[in-house]
Amino acid sequence: MFLFWVALSFHANALQIGDQAPNFVANSTKGEIDFYGWSQNQWVILLSHPGDFTPVCTTELAEAAKLQPLLNEKNVKILTLSADSVEDHLEWIEVINNYKNKTTPSDDLKNLLLGIDGDTDVNFPIISDPDLTVATLYGMYHPKAKPNVGALGGENKSTIRAVFIIDPNKNIQAMLTYPKNIGRNFNEIIRTIEALQISSELNVSTPANWEFGDDIIVSNDIPDEDIKEKYEVEEYNLFESFLRTIKQPGYYDGNDARRKRVRN
Numbered sequence: 001m002f003l004f005w006v007a008l009s010f011h012a013n014a015l016q017i018g019d020q021a022p023n024f025v026a027n028s029t030k031g032e033i034d035f036y037g038w039s040q041n042q043w044v045i046l047l048s049h050p051g052d053f054t055p056v057c058t059t060e061l062a063e064a065a066k067l068q069p070l071l072n073e074k075n076v077k078i079l080t081l082s083a084d085s086v087e088d089h090l091e092w093i094e095v096i097n098n099y100k101n102k103t104t105p106s107d108d109l110k111n112l113l114l115g116i117d118g119d120t121d122v123n124f125p126i127i128s129d130p131d132l133t134v135a136t137l138y139g140m141y142h143p144k145a146k147p148n149v150g151a152l153g154g155e156n157k158s159t160i161r162a163v164f165i166i167d168p169n170k171n172i173q174a175m176l177t178y179p180k181n182i183g184r185n186f187n188e189i190i191r192t193i194e195a196l197q198i199s200s201e202l203n204v205s206t207p208a209n210w211e212f213g214d215d216i217i218v219s220n221d222i223p224d225e226d227i228k229e230k231y232e233v234e235e236y237n238l239f240e241s242f243l244r245t246i247k248q249p250g251y252y253d254g255n256d257a258r259r260k261r262v263r264n
Helices: 002-012 035-039 055-066 068-073 086-102 107-112 133-137 186-202 224-231
Strands: 043-048 076-082 126-128 161-166 172-178 216-218 237-240 243-246
Touching (some): 035 076, 043 055, 043 186, 055 076, 055 086, 055 186, 068 076, 161 186, 172 186, 224 243
Antiparallel strands (some): 161 172, 216 243, 237 243
């Protein structure tokens, strides 16, 4: 009853960036999960999917699986859900892995995973949310979102393609929303994770179209005279009194085309 009340409360008051991500307990392909206990002191990418054995979702989870080694390096966990059963999820995982193994990695993915090895079969939990309790709690269920039909053409209740990026303190740091018929851009999800982590670590911001290794923006609460010492850089760029940039600390740019991801 309490969880139902909380779900209604959050449905009426949509979650926003800066809110604490609500806890929940749910069945998954990795057994019962208490979200707070499972996430521990790590970042989390929480993804919702309209349904199992659907084409767009299959491509997305395959992409997420390929990114697992990189996300492990960045202290990030993946958690996904749909309204289907755990049994369906487990059967679907075999299909996802089979599809993944038949596809050629993009150049962007190759660059992201440069020098990083690890298992790329689906090893993250997929939550079973048949009554849409978790989906409602997080505002993932939009009844007017079209198309609202299942893989076999039948009418069904399903979630949109929501993305929540949650920090180790359980605070929501970013939210992305896609319609059911449009696949997510996982390069953008990774880019956002990297930007959030660097911002948190260094007290900086990232400019438009920023990618890992590009210059970053110094916070306006840091005086000009303190920039070099604080960030251990030899110079900074002054465009306006309120817009100052430096090279990303700890980034090796000996060969920019490789976009090698290393940190000191």
